[in-house]
Amino acid sequence: MGDGGTPVTRTPDGAGSPYAPHDDAETAAMLSAVGVDSTEELFDVPESVRFDGDFGIEPRSERAVREEVAAMLGRNDDLVELLGRGHYDHYVPSLVDHISQRAEFLTSYTQYQPEIAQGFLQVLFEYQSLFVELTGLEIVNCSMYDAATALGEAATLADRVRSASGHRVLVPEQLRAERRDVLENYVSGTDLVVEPYPMADGNADRESLADLLDEDAVMVYAETPTVRGTIEEGLSELADLAHDQDALFCLGSDPVALSLLEEPASVGADVVVGDASVLGLPASYGMGLGLFATREEYVRQVPGRLVGASDDADGRRAYTLTLQTREQHIRKERATSNICTNQAWVALRTAIHAAWLGPSGLVEEAERAVTQARDLAARLDAVSGVDAPVNDRHHFREFVARTDRPADDVAAKLVDRGFAVHAIDDHELQICATDHDEATLDEFVAAVEEVLEQ
Amino acid sequence: MGDGGTPVTRTPDGAGSPYAPHDDAETAAMLSAVGVDSTEELFDVPESVRFDGDFGIEPRSERAVREEVAAMLGRNDDLVELLGRGHYDHYVPSLVDHISQRAEFLTSYTQYQPEIAQGFLQVLFEYQSLFVELTGLEIVNCSMYDAATALGEAATLADRVRSASGHRVLVPEQLRAERRDVLENYVSGTDLVVEPYPMADGNADRESLADLLDEDAVMVYAETPTVRGTIEEGLSELADLAHDQDALFCLGSDPVALSLLEEPASVGADVVVGDASVLGLPASYGMGLGLFATREEYVRQVPGRLVGASDDADGRRAYTLTLQTREQHIRKERATSNICTNQAWVALRTAIHAAWLGPSGLVEEAERAVTQARDLAARLDAVSGVDAPVNDRHHFREFVARTDRPADDVAAKLVDRGFAVHAIDDHELQICATDHDEATLDEFVAAVEEVLEQ
Amino acid sequence: IYEPLLSEKDETTVDIGANAADESSDDADSSPLPDDLTRDELTLPELSEPELARHYTRLSQMTYGVDSGPYPLGSCTMKYNPKFTEDVAALSDAAVHPDRPERRQQGSLELLHRLQDYLGRIGGMDAVSLQPPAGAAGEFTGILVARAYHEHNGEGHRNEVIVPESAHGTNFASAALGGYDVVELPGGEDGRVDLDALSGALSENTAALMLTNPNTLGLFERDIEEIAEMVHDVGGLLYYDGANLNALLGRARPGDMGFDVMHYNVHKTFATPHGGGGPGAGPIGVAEKLVPFLPAPRVRTGEMGYERFEPEHSIGKVHGFDGNWLVLVKAYAYIARLGDAGLADASAKAVLNANYLAEQIDLDVPYGPFHHEFVASAGDRDAAEVAKRMLDYGVHPPTTKWPEIVPEALMTEPTEIESKDSLDQLAAAFDAVAADDAEAMAEAPTRTAARRIDQTAAARDLRLxxxxxxxx
Amino acid sequence: IYEPLLSEKDETTVDIGANAADESSDDADSSPLPDDLTRDELTLPELSEPELARHYTRLSQMTYGVDSGPYPLGSCTMKYNPKFTEDVAALSDAAVHPDRPERRQQGSLELLHRLQDYLGRIGGMDAVSLQPPAGAAGEFTGILVARAYHEHNGEGHRNEVIVPESAHGTNFASAALGGYDVVELPGGEDGRVDLDALSGALSENTAALMLTNPNTLGLFERDIEEIAEMVHDVGGLLYYDGANLNALLGRARPGDMGFDVMHYNVHKTFATPHGGGGPGAGPIGVAEKLVPFLPAPRVRTGEMGYERFEPEHSIGKVHGFDGNWLVLVKAYAYIARLGDAGLADASAKAVLNANYLAEQIDLDVPYGPFHHEFVASAGDRDAAEVAKRMLDYGVHPPTTKWPEIVPEALMTEPTEIESKDSLDQLAAAFDAVAADDAEAMAEAPTRTAARRIDQTAAARDLRLxxxxxxxx
Known part of the structure; x- marks a missing residue:
């Protein structure tokens, strides 16, 4: 019956790849040129390990696959997500989709031949420059996988660059668990150990941290905003504490927050990591873009790719990957990282989104993230049975609310009303607002009232 | 509240076009260069006709407009449409969308400077060539608005090229009413009159047509498939009847049907018109693409644009618009048509879709249109209270079914079950199947049974 | 740069009858139709998707669009086409058949109704029909409406439509297609309508005067009220060609100037993409007295919601369905995005850009003051050669050799989307060409995908x- | 061709505190945060959408992708990326947060579960984790799993991972990141693993041997069963680098060959776009004994539907969430489109293409028989210069100077997407360059957006x- 589709294949038995262009005559001519009778003869695979079964995967038409996946993902119920904790939904302007779908960008490979990759290289150079401005640090690579792996790479960088040996990586006790898990794995091949330091009312407990720090510390990590959405208030002091022990100070943040908050370099950050895909991607089931920025002095220890400006034979400015001798394909086991395929296309999207917003739009977004969280918390605080925010801090996008009733139960009832929030503790919900419009937040507050009144 | 959007404008009062790049400093510099203090001074509009009201149209953010239109169009209920009668839904492969969205194609203008428009010109040249193959006629223009306006242009062409004067344009009595209405308007500035000729069991009644024809006939129009989905069986005879009176024979068809059915040139068609967007566009609320093909001898009387091959200064093949002296921008009131803006981008989509299918896919689609209509009619015929097809003809995509119960009522009840069909007469439904899958058609047949049993 | 034709990449012949899709039938090799109804074979390129993707990607790269750079084609209004309007038009709920029951297409009808309303407000017209699929179709429709009006009033004898010589070619052709004799009106010395000439042209046979305002020289017809009065005094109607409406948004409305009927070029004023020549949309707006003659159907609100209806004395139809729907959706989205202030700013910046550019270039630019466009003169150069040479500077040239009132005309409309930098670069291209020697001109273009193309050979030895x- | 940087087009400084979004507050000019928490200003380009659209459109045109032409980068598997997979990944239902309740993300979990299943069948592995976001991440994950397995078995002393010299550089780096000493295994004379050398390298300290099969010369390791036995005999594990899996689909499965752990490069074998360097995805598959050590979470069916779970001895996490979701969606769509027969045909045509191209070119191509790629030698030419000169013929050159076992290597993998015509053109480019004189080589490229770029200066005078x- 009608499928509106091209035949699955051009091979006569209806069983081939639609993306292999060979017709029978061409295949025959090529086999003849190679001197064999069939493609099967070309497989130099001993009989004993030949696979003669099948995978049991039926081919489907393009249309059928589109409908199948649409139906399948349709089983992700419609929900208003007030979710964050490291992954954020933002409206992405159409320009980002249209440009990033251009085949030249989408289907190109790493820029090993810069003369025919100037466009992508320039975008990556601009991406680097954007984050040089946002972080104040001189070196930005053109992407890690996500915030968690970037943090892992930061720790191994700290291990490499620190003059004295040391073992301890200090991280906030309140940290997305998965982020810490990834860090643990990244340092598992080294002598480093990850240790938590206490928090006080959502932010780093500086006194406790000071007590914990000694010369064995290699890196101190802090976040702003924190996993609970609070804005860290003592960054310079944290940096000083780290530097006093010759440890690196690594800061986790994101490009929207960095548009408004103190410049990391100016507070003493040696490395900035984070998820840059808060611009560029909508909620993507956790897929991200690892930001990695550091000081110029560590440039030869940086993981990942760097794009530099140079000149071409005509003396015109041109861009190229540079310092590739740090990388695995040249330096093998002595590389600064094993990363090869990265998130370049997401970086391109992030760069376009940031350019579309411009500095005014970035600052506006950031200020909205502050005021919207503040206002929403205040509205929830007015609901009987809710205290919000739990932490007496400034917040960014999200905040923790205490509920008299069990948080799990409240969250479940909110889901039944179409709203997803985090239940992070017995009586703690975490709530994140990004681009939600006022009407939606009104409905959410009403739903919370309804649930709490039951 | 959060809108994820750039400010509506870059002008300080928040009220400008987001697509005008001027910042205040640039505007000031430009005003100064021009020698005025404000843009308002540039409007040389007498006070008495100055508009000082407002339109009352609120600007919205990009995101708000997307959501608004999505919500609005969401009020088009989900229905399985078994609708045709001149407009057809087909699955359009992703390639068509991705390529046709490329900015170079989408945002370019008519190819008045061919040296920087070779790509689009070549696509249009290939479009013309596709239809030269499908129609057997030598001349294909690169688009009219739709089938109806192409038919109107065919009549005025017939009027221009016929050696003797004459007035009558004969069209099937069974014809989509709107198509005839447009034709009437197109000939309303000429001496032509449109007259119907009778049909017999869905096809042209050749005897009656022969009786109607005389030397005053300028053009005879026939369609295959007809508006009722029947395949016309006596095209050569119809052409002979027309030619006997020195009238042109104009055939209406479409690219899928033409892939299987007799070549129009070989049956004597002088002009072929039709809706080519059955490839290239999904159901688009009636938006189409007017096919127009004719014999070489009429090339200087053809309406619309023609792309020809030529050479450039280096002797390489190049493409250009040609015979522009036929057109309105040069010939003014003596032009062959007033058409200027046409449907070039739809033609590009149609050309890509056809290329994606290839000849095998085109023939397969066409054969499916025959067998699917035949099989569906047979299944409905087995339902008590339904006779299908009403016409004892081969059908293409669609057919008419007679219902014992009033057709309006049956159609309304089917809509309540999620299926839209045409009710074309008191006891006649018309049903069209294009890319519907088997399960959908099963459900449809079951719905018909249910409705008829009530 | 050369990309072979698809036919040069492959040619495959499919025998009809040997490829039956219905493999469940008894004879899998037979066509479902008798031989005498089918062709014997079909020969076309059969290529895979990767080959096609490359073919069309390369061809696109040999095509210059608005997103490539400045595109100052006079009277064509090559504005930036906002990307989001494409996403709006691609909504799956937009992909419906117009014959579904009205109750089940309330979304589409609402959008059309709103757009009718928006356009009416913007043009100052009492009612709007969205059916005409292009500007010229709008002109033709307007002419039919005017004719129906005259005939309804027993004035069917009116057989002349007056068109200024500087008008768009479509005006002449549309009036002729509507059955009218075209009376060409010579321009006045100031580039505007000469009232004396108009007076001489007007008569009891005048059905309408078609006017573009500002005209193709970018000049506002300052005497528009007097013109309207003169036309109306002889019983004629005043037609507004909307091609240049981008010059006036929020500053003046055709309805307020006395125009009785107008068309809108949504692919110009409202930024829907030109698509290499189309599709556009050419809705028409009319004054009260012409409303009953509009094409059918229009959309109104009724008891059951939005509904279609046929105006009392409707001229019938000018498109097989409801016009270029997808284009109308994009136009709605654009207007909604900009709103009053955005539309007004678009005109302000379009007019500023034209005046600034006219000021910057070294060429002679007669007439003025300009609105959205101006016509420079190439002087003793051939304007067409100037255009070819401009291609070498990476910009699209203006419209050339028209209007003829300016010798070797370069009709230039930068629109509001060009920045000052971009205009400065465009001016530099103009000036560089003006300084180039004759040889450079004759050789041009040299930096394009194709060199100068032989137009004469193309027309003489037709290979279509x-x-x-x-x-x- | 030159496009200025965004920063060269505009530079706008926003003072923090002067741009508060909350205009309803008492002081519209104040920031919502105290001064000591904010920066003073932000300086970045502020450009309009039309300017940005042109900027990026132009930059895209200065970039060569698979849709531009042949892209035969060895070991990179630059296949055509079917357009429809983009539309599938763009479905709005794909845009969800992973922390929503499992009951409310059944669609995403089902897709992941199905993809786990598909990949397991294709690789012959008992279980699959989709979490690693790239091939190298998959390698690292596999190494961690191997290490956890050994440690669980009290064999934590094993500190060596053996890697053939011709292996991808990531193998070395991933093993090192996992804390292992890398033992480099010299290649045999036939380009394959030298069993004697392997025997010498294996010991009780061997944690794993990492192998690419077919290897980077395109040669199948015919002794794979013996290799597996040798590795297993010393208690080591056999790791399969999936970079070259496109050579074997449906013909042989790593699991059947004795591999204990493998990664899949979905951006190679399963045609998800490379995106200028990523994102990809590097799922890993493991044999039964390693299943308990896989990263958490995995997806299984439970009573309530699909659910996440943590394997008993899970190594934990290698990505902050669930990996590169959008890439996984595209990979699922590709596999579903092709099915068994399509995947098998992809390998057949990929291998045919490599062998045909190797046959057509004039250069020396040592070793063989080839599967999906071959390594030609530029002989007395500099392979890097050959590559630069190939750019002038409009194609992307092969990977150069690697593997080092072939002097001046040109490692070439055309993949199945090239037609015979395309391969013939590619061969012509190889041969034309081989015939070019030294000057042409030194000057190359001359027909590209940029001429030869000074790499030394870029690294010496860092401008990042x-x-x-x-x-x-």
């Missing part, structure tokens, strides 16, 4: 399909 | 942001 090409 | 550039 790959079937006509020698295999070379 | 627009902030470092002199305003020139």
């Amino acid at each position: 399909s790959w079937q006509t090409l020698d295999s070379d | 942001s627009w902030q470092t550039l002199d305003s020139d």
Whole structure:
């Protein structure tokens, strides 16, 4: 019956790849040129390990696959997500989709031949420059996988660059668990150990941290905003504490927050990591873009790719990957990282989104993230049975609310009303607002009232 | 509240076009260069006709407009449409969308400077060539608005090229009413009159047509498939009847049907018109693409644009618009048509879709249109209270079914079950199947049974 | 840069009857139709998706669009086409059949109703029909409406439509297609309508005067009220060609100037993409007295919601369905995005840009003051050669050799989307060409995908399909 | 062709505190945060959408992708990326947060579960984790799993991972990141693993041997069963680098060959776009004994539907969430489109293409028989210069100077997407370059957007942001 589709294949038995262009005559001519009778003869695979079964995967038409996946993902119920904790939904302007779908960008490979990759290289150079401005640090690579792996790479960088040996990586006790898990794995091949330091009312407990720090510390990590959405208030002091022990100070943040908050370099950050895909991607089931920025002095220890400006034979400015001798394909086991395929296309999207917003739009977004969280918390605080925010801090996008009733139960009832929030503790919900419009937040507050009144 | 959007404008009062790049400093510099203090001074509009009201149209953010239109169009209920009668839904492969969205194609203008428009010109040249193959006629223009306006242009062409004067344009009595209405308007500035000729069991009644024809006939129009989905069986005879009176024979068809059915040139068609967007566009609320093909001898009387091959200064093949002296921008009131803006981008989509299918896919689609209509009619015929097809003809995509119960009522009840069909007469439904899958058609047949049993 | 034709990449012949899709039938090789109804074979390129993707990607790269750079084609209003309007038009709920029951297409009808309303407000017209699929179709429709009006009033004898010589070619052709004799009106010395000439042209046979305002020289017809009065005094109607409406948004409305009927070029004023020549949309707006004659159907609100209806004395139809729907959706989205202030700013910046550019270039620019466009003169150069040479500077040239009132005309409309930098670069291109020597001009273009193309040969030795090409 | 940097087009400084979004507050000019928490200002380009659209459109045109032409980068598997997979990944239902309740993300979990299943069948592995976001991440994950397995078995002393010299550089780096000493295994004379050398390298300290099969010369390791036995005999594990899996689909499965752990490069074998360097995805598959050590979470069916779970001895996490979701969606769509027969045909045509191309070119191509790729030698030419000169013929050159076992290597993998015509053109480019004189080589490329770029200067005088550039 009608499928509106091209035949699955051009091979006569209806069983081939639609993306292999060979017709029978061409295949025959090529086999003849190679001197064999069939493609099967070309497989130099001993009989004993030949696979003669099948995978049991039926081919489907393009249309059928589109409908199948649409139906399948349709089983992700419609929900208003007030979710964050490291992954954020933002409206992405159409320009980002249209440009990033251009085949030249989408289907190109790493820029090993810069003369025919100037466009992508320039975008990556601009991406680097954007984050040089946002972080104040001189070196930005053109992407890690996500915030968690970037943090892992930061720790191994700290291990490499620190003059004295040391073992301890200090991280906030309140940290997305998965982020810490990834860090643990990244340092598992080294002598480093990850240790938590206490928090006080959502932010780093500086006194406790000071007590914990000694010369064995290699890196101190802090976040702003924190996993609970609070804005860290003592960054310079944290940096000083780290530097006093010759440890690196690594800061986790994101490009929207960095548009408004103190410049990391100016507070003493040696490395900035984070998820840059808060611009560029909508909620993507956790897929991200690892930001990695550091000081110029560590440039030869940086993981990942760097794009530099140079000149071409005509003396015109041109861009190229540079310092590739740090990388695995040249330096093998002595590389600064094993990363090869990265998130370049997401970086391109992030760069376009940031350019579309411009500095005014970035600052506006950031200020909205502050005021919207503040206002929403205040509205929830007015609901009987809710205290919000739990932490007496400034917040960014999200905040923790205490509920008299069990948080799990409240969250479940909110889901039944179409709203997803985090239940992070017995009586703690975490709530994140990004681009939600006022009407939606009104409905959410009403739903919370309804649930709490039951 | 959060809108994820750039400010509506870059002008300080928040009220400008987001697509005008001027910042205040640039505007000031430009005003100064021009020698005025404000843009308002540039409007040389007498006070008495100055508009000082407002339109009352609120600007919205990009995101708000997307959501608004999505919500609005969401009020088009989900229905399985078994609708045709001149407009057809087909699955359009992703390639068509991705390529046709490329900015170079989408945002370019008519190819008045061919040296920087070779790509689009070549696509249009290939479009013309596709239809030269499908129609057997030598001349294909690169688009009219739709089938109806192409038919109107065919009549005025017939009027221009016929050696003797004459007035009558004969069209099937069974014809989509709107198509005839447009034709009437197109000939309303000429001496032509449109007259119907009778049909017999869905096809042209050749005897009656022969009786109607005389030397005053300028053009005879026939369609295959007809508006009722029947395949016309006596095209050569119809052409002979027309030619006997020195009238042109104009055939209406479409690219899928033409892939299987007799070549129009070989049956004597002088002009072929039709809706080519059955490839290239999904159901688009009636938006189409007017096919127009004719014999070489009429090339200087053809309406619309023609792309020809030529050479450039280096002797390489190049493409250009040609015979522009036929057109309105040069010939003014003596032009062959007033058409200027046409449907070039739809033609590009149609050309890509056809290329994606290839000849095998085109023939397969066409054969499916025959067998699917035949099989569906047979299944409905087995339902008590339904006779299908009403016409004892081969059908293409669609057919008419007679219902014992009033057709309006049956159609309304089917809509309540999620299926839209045409009710074309008191006891006649018309049903069209294009890319519907088997399960959908099963459900449809079951719905018909249910409705008829009530 | 050269990309072979699809036919040069593959040619596959499918025998009809040997490819039956219905493999469940008894004879899998037979066509479902008798031989006498089918062709014997079909020969076309059969290529895979990767080959096609490359073919069309390369061809696109040999095509210059608004997103490539400045595109100051006079009277064509090559504005930036906002990307989001494409996403709006691609909504799956937009992909419906117009014959579904009205109750089940309330979304589409609402959008059309709102757009009718918006356009009416913007043009100052009492009612709008969205059906005409292009500007010229709008003109033709307007002419039919005017004719129906006259005939309804027993004035069917009116057989003349007056068109200024500087008008768009479509005006002449549309009036002729509507059955009218075209009376060409010579321009006045100031580039505007000469009232004396108009007076001489007007008569009891005048059905309408078609006017573009500002006209193709970018000049506002300052005497528009007097013109309207003169036309109306002889019983004629005043037609507004909307091609240049981008010059006036929020500053003046055709309805307020006395125009009785107008068309809108949504692909110009409202930024829907030109798509290499189309589709556009050419809705028409009319004053009260012409409303009953509009094409059918229009959309109104009724008891059951939005509904279609046929105006009392409707001229019938000018498109097989409801016009270029997808284009109308994009136009709605654009207008909604900009709103009052955005539309007004678009005109302000379009007019500023034209005046600034006219000021910057070294060429002679007669007439003025300009609105959205101006016509420079190439002087003793051939304007067409100037245009070819401009291609070498990476910009699209203006419209050339028209209007003829300016010798070797370069009709230039930058629109509001060009920045000052961009205009400065465009001016530099103008000036560089003006300084180039004759040889450079004759050789131009040299930096394009194709060199100068032989137009004469193309028209003399017609090769309009790959079937006509020698295999070379 | 030159496109200025965004920073060269505009530079706008926003003072923090002067731009508060909350205009309803008492002081519209104040920031919502105290001064000591905010920066003073932010300086970045502020450009309009039309300017940005042109900027990026132009930059895209200065970039060569698979849709531009042949892209035979060895070991990179630059296949055509079917357009429809983009539309599938763009479905709005794909845009969800992973922390929503499992009951409310059944669609995403089902897709992941199905993909786990598909990949397991294709690789012959007992279980699959989709979490690693790239091939190298998959390698690292596999190494961690192997290490956890050994440690669980009290064999934590094993500290060596053996890697053939011709292996991808990531193998070395991933093993090192996992804390292992890398033992480099010299290649045999036939380009394959030398069993004697392997025997010498294996010991009780061997944690794993990492192998690519077919290897980077395109040669199948015919002794794979013996290799597996040798590795297993010393208690080591056999790791399969999936970079070259496109050579074997449906013909042989790593699991059947004795591999204990493998990664899949979905951006190679399963045609998800490379995106200028990523994102990809590097799922890993393991044999039964390693299943308990896989990263958490995995997806299984439970009573309530699909659910996440943590394997008993899970190594934990290698990505903050669930990996590169959008890439996984595209990979699922590709596999579903092709099915068994399509996947098998992809390998057949990939291998045919490599062998045909190797046959067509004039250069020396040592070793063989080839599967999906071959390594030609530029002989007395510099392979890097050959590559630069190939750019002038409009194609992307092969990977150069690697593997080092072939002097001046040109590692070439055309994949199945090239037609015979395309391969013939590619061969012509190889041969034309081989015939070019030294001057042409030294000058190359001359027909590209940029001429030869000075790599030394780039590394010596680091300019890694627009902030470092002199305003020139």
